[in-house]
Amino acid sequence: MGVKIGKRIKDVIARDRKVMLTLTRETYPFVPDHGDGDFVYDIEGNKFIDFSSFISVYNLGVNANVEIRDAVKKQAEKLMHGAFADYYGELPVAFAEKLLGMAPKGFNGRVFFSNSGTEAVEAAIKLSRLLTKRRYLMAFYGGFHGRTMGSLSLTASKLVQREHFGPFGPVVHAPYAYCYRCPLGLEYPSCGIACADFIRKYPLSKEVSKNELAAIFVEPIQGEGGYVVPPKEFMRELRSIADESGAVLVSDEVQAGYMRTGKFFAIENFGVEADMYTLAKSIAGGVPMGATLVRGSLGDMPAGSHSTTFGGNLLAASAANASIDYVKKNMKSLQSGIERKGAYVMKRLNKMKDSYEIIGDVRGIGLMIGVEFVKDRKTKEPATKARDEIADACFYEGLVVLPSGMSTIRIIPPLTVDDKNLEKGMDIFENVVSKADKTRGK
Ligand SMILES: Cc1ncc(COP(=O)(O)O)c(C=O)c1O
Numbered sequence: 001m002g003v004k005i006g007k008r009i010k011d012v013i014a015r016d017r018k019v020m021l022t023l024t025r026e027t028y029p030f031v032p033d034h035g036d037g038d039f040v041y042d043i044e045g046n047k048f049i050d051f052s053s054f055i056s057v058y059n060l061g062v063n064a065n066v067e068i069r070d071a072v073k074k075q076a077e078k079l080m081h082g083a084f085a086d087y088y089g090e091l092p093v094a095f096a097e098k099l100l101g102m103a104p105k106g107f108n109g110r111v112f113f114s115n116s117g118t119e120a121v122e123a124a125i126k127l128s129r130l131l132t133k134r135r136y137l138m139a140f141y142g143g144f145h146g147r148t149m150g151s152l153s154l155t156a157s158k159l160v161q162r163e164h165f166g167p168f169g170p171v172v173h174a175p176y177a178y179c180y181r182c183p184l185g186l187e188y189p190s191c192g193i194a195c196a197d198f199i200r201k202y203p204l205s206k207e208v209s210k211n212e213l214a215a216i217f218v219e220p221i222q223g224e225g226g227y228v229v230p231p232k233e234f235m236r237e238l239r240s241i242a243d244e245s246g247a248v249l250v251s252d253e254v255q256a257g258y259m260r261t262g263k264f265f266a267i268e269n270f271g272v273e274a275d276m277y278t279l280a281k282s283i284a285g286g287v288p289m290g291a292t293l294v295r296g297s298l299g300d301m302p303a304g305s306h307s308t309t310f311g312g313n314l315l316a317a318s319a320a321n322a323s324i325d326y327v328k329k330n331m332k333s334l335q336s337g338i339e340r341k342g343a344y345v346m347k348r349l350n351k352m353k354d355s356y357e358i359i360g361d362v363r364g365i366g367l368m369i370g371v372e373f374v375k376d377r378k379t380k381e382p383a384t385k386a387r388d389e390i391a392d393a394c395f396y397e398g399l400v401v402l403p404s405g406m407s408t409i410r411i412i413p414p415l416t417v418d419d420k421n422l423e424k425g426m427d428i429f430e431n432v433v434s435k436a437d438k439t440r441g442k
Contacts, residue, residue, distance in 0.1 A: 003046045003396045005029050012043070027388060027403070028395035035062030038414060038421040040400065048395070049425040051413045052402045056223070056255050059282035060326060061414040068285040071322035075315055084113065084312030092312035095320045098328070099291060102264040104273045108296030113289065113311040117254035117280035118146025120290035121217070124276045125150045125169075126306050128215035128248040131298045136208045137169065138199070138216045138247070140176035141183065142225030142405070145217055145252055154217050157225050157405075172203045176222060177230035180361045180372065181380065188231055196237030210245035215276075220266035223255030226405020227370025229363045235270035242275070248298065250276040254290075255368075258282045259327060259415055262338040262366035269365050285323040289316040338366045338415050341422055345369050345411055348426050356437035358383060360407075369411040370404065373436075382407035390436050399428040 009031050032054075033043040040050050040062045050062050060068065075091075082089045096111040103109055112123045129135060139145065139154035146152065147161065153168035155161055162168070175183035175195045184194050204210050218238055222228035242249040251257075251274035256266035258279060267274055275298060280290040288310075310316075327334065342364065349362040349371055360374030360383075373383040373390065387407045394401050404410050411429075413422060 006044045038417050048400045052400045056281045061416045068322045071318045075318035080315045082314040085307045091317035098324045112292040115288045115310050116290045118148045118151045120278035120292045121145045121151040123292040124250045132214045134214035136212045137171045142176045144224030174199045177234035178228045193233045213245045213247040215248040217250045219252045221256040226408040232270045235272045239272045248275040252278050254280045260368045284316045284319040287316045287319040342366045358437040370408045372408045393432040397428045
């Protein structure tokens with residue numbers, strides 16, 4: 001499409017570099033201005049197809065859902081903040097009821113509202129400790145749960161995220177079932193899910209007593225770690241380990257949840273129920289919000305033990321209600337669309353894998369799909385530089401994609417993406433990958 005970067009964009013970026021602390025931005029000069037359906041426009045009018053959902057936030061389209069926008073506008077006219085930490089609120093309570101309606105039968109849970117994914121995880125950390133009266137936590141290599149000190153103790157995705165920030169809370173890390181790069185050097189299914197056995201044999205036999213383990217935190221699909229889909233048995237084993245030790249199983253659904261895989265909670269794909277679910281990113285259609293769902297049988301917390309000023313904020317709650325109402329009303333068509341479109345993308349990527357050696361692995365569930373790039377299929381050496389160049393080149397061709405993990409690109413368009421735009425985006429992606437394949441990151 002020929003994206004052109006003009007003076008206005010360059011100016012914003014130059015000013016940004018002077019006043020902003022560096023965030024995670026490393027790649028293309030994207031300065032979004034407005035969204036329209038599957039498209040997003042930058043401040044100079046360049047038009048892009050969005051395959052990023054703005055880091056998995058716009059599951060229902062880039063500012064496209066009129067019902068969410070209208071709900072926010074209406075609420076902004078009335079009262080934006082209702083001090084839900086101290087007062088009561090019709091909108092947050094209604095949203096909590098609807099969220100709990102999505103939980104498994106018998107969950108009979110309660111909800112805590114916050115403002116982000118990391119806060120949803122912090123609440124789960126504190127609550128699991130409070131309710132089990134235990135201290136230790138377990139999480140996984142490659143896992144990402146946020147960057148505040150509690151959640152960062154769990155995060156073990158990239159060293160730069162942890163370096164100089166320790167010491168951390170009492171967390172033991174275990175290998176995740178990243179079968180393409182098995183940390184134990186085995187192969188699925190002949191491995192017999194040895195990574196789950198490893199947890200019993202090592203961390204829980206030599207490091208932390210089962211009696212002291214408060215919670216196991218797991219992403220049903222690792223997001224920032226590289227869109228890693230474990231085999232079903234792995235998640236089932238984690239459920240068993242949690243049961244054997246009396247620990248709480250926390251499913252971090254911040255990235256994989258909220259319909260991204262075609263199920264409301266991604267862990268449903270594995271036939272497993274969690275004791276706590278954390279949600280954020282897309283639950284309020286672009287307005288910041290986090291939610292922690294806690295199984296009713298675990299109990300409640302004493303008043304004052306945890307809270308946050310903006311939790312249950314009325315603007316966020318209005319957006320969240322409109323969004324979940326849309327999901328509930330359109331559940332069947334959303335699910336069949338996610339399945340159809342996900343199958344289309346997987347088929348196309350697998351075909352690309354047959355043609356382009358630079359593609360090492362393709363994996364995903366629903367519309368949460370990752371493509372991992374390698375320099376060499378045998379050694380599986382990550383093609384990190386080539387991956388970054390592919391993301392950049394897609395941008396200049398009018399397609400927004402985001403990297404994840406060492407050498408993966410995520411394909412996460414809005415769930416509502418039109419078939420034609422999905423195809424157009426995939427055409428751009430394939431064209432860029434075919435060129436990169438010629439040099440294969442060398
Ligand atoms: C699985 C998971 N948990 C937690 C977080 C942290 O969310 P936030 O950036 O809103 O704090 C993220 C963010 O990417 C995530 O992917």
